[in-house]
Amino acid sequence: MLVEEIMKTEVITLPPTATIKQALFLLNKHKIRHIPIINEHHQVIGIVSDRDVRDASPSIFETDDSNPAELEHEIQTIMSHPVVTIHPLDFVEEIARIFYDKEIACLPVVREKNRLVGIVTEKDMLYTMIQLTGTHVQSSHIEIKVPDRPGILPAVTAIFGKRRTNIVSVLVYPYKGDADYKVLVIRIQTMNPLPVIQDLREAGYALLYPNNTVGLNQ
Template identity: 45%
Template sequence: MIVEQIMKKDVITLTKTDTLETAIHKLKEFHIRHLPVINEDRHVIGMITDRDMKQASPSIFEESKRSRFLTRSVESIMKKDVVYAHPLDFVEEISAVFYEHGIGCLPVVQHQKLIGILTKTDLLRTFVKLTGADQPGSQIEIKVNDITKSLADISSLCQRLQVKILSVLVYPHDDSGAKVLVFRVKTMNPLPFLQELQKNGHLIVWPSEHRDQL
């Protein structure tokens, strides 16, 4: 999956000459937390977040300072070192960018022009769908040493038992060299499937409470 499939295309923006009062109004009106700052060519020249506004804002008890604050330009507090995404970037790789930079939003740029925006919420929603967590089902985790062989064997078993696979993930096991295959299957009673898995020599990591019952 790539960024352009999940990004928002209707982006609310600011210019560097807009006032901070305008920025606050847009954040509240559109219920958003991030505002890209663009120039006349739609090049991204900065970013403002609700956190930036809170940090820069004077105390509510300093009325005179607050009035001056609201008339300041966006340029005075915007972050100029902006990290971008490209519409053809893979969602998984962009997730690492969010994590590494500790950011909550990425403007999406193509040919140096702003064409969309991607937030942590968009990513979370996407991963929920990719993992099948938004559908009723059961999660089964199996320790494997040969991913390719185990995946083929378990897929064949699912086909024979008519168990629908919603998603498959892989993550490292504590044992060096081993992996954990995570299947989300469309059944609310996975016990028959778990029994067949164990009969076929597969080591079940989860559901842990069933391991002694099989």
Template identity: 40%
Template sequence: MLVRDVMRRPVLTVDERATLRSAYQVMQDHHIRHLPVTRAGKLVGIVTDRDIRLAVSPLAEGGPRHLEAAVGSIMSQPVLSADPLDPVEEAARLMRRRKIGALPVLEGEELVGIVTGIDLLDALVILTGVEKPSGRLEVRLPDRPGELGRLTQFLGREGINIHSLLTYPDDPKTVRAVLRVGTPMTHQVAEMLRIEGFNVIWPPQKKG
């Protein structure tokens, strides 16, 4: 999945000369928290509702700004951005590393979208297939070639459709495979996998 698949467009922007009051009103009216800031139509910064609240607070460094102050006086710059063809996980990694809540999306110098933390959560929901009627399996596999294929081939032979499949490192020698499968009867599937020798983490084995 790419950034272009989850970014929001068209993008609301604010000119750097706009007042803090007007920028905050735009955010309130459109229920957003981030506004790219432009100069002559080009991206030069970004401002958030939190930036404005802090700027006008009595606790602001150097004293509170007036609501008629220009957005350009408090915007974050230079602004980090994403490309429409960036993988969503790369955008998520950048946002996490830099502790920011949104990335404007640039195609060349043209602002074509914005991706936020909520958009990345939406991407996670889509990638995991959780909104489809399905069941969840989690299996610990040895981290070596062929193990994931062995799991998917077994499910295929049993006529079990896989809606989504994600893997992540568990420890230096194993990985966990998290699957959404086309049946709610995951306890039965899990027992079949255990009989086949797979280490099933979820659903847990029934007692008794």
């Protein structure tokens, strides 16, 4: 899946000379958490978060001024820069690592000459991961311990194919404690996985979940 498939293209932005007060207004009005700061060429030069604005705003206990001077400061005085950006043709699975490594909650999407074309937030990423794992649809969850060797995945999925079972998602994880094995996490679109589970056992595969014939997960 590519970034262009999940990014939002309607992005609220501000120039660097906008005030903190303007940023605060937009954050509250549109219920967003980040605003990219762009120059006259629509290039990303910074970004501000709701936390940046909150930290720069006067305390709520200060009541002697209804329009404090701090809010009139230019947004460029508090924006973060340089900005980590991504491209529309980047893979979603790879930018998830950027979110994790950089500990950030928003990534502007840029094309040629650093021009802003969209934005991806951690909420967008979380929803995309839900879709990729298949947990957004009713399904049954099966975990299988398999040898880490070529051809094992088609061999396992062939068992599902014989039952004409629709596979919603397939994930592959390392098996803890033994690098010679992997764990296949397969979600299938059936509320009665017992027949295919029995087929897997008869084929000699070790099921980690369910590890017995009761308590099947939906």
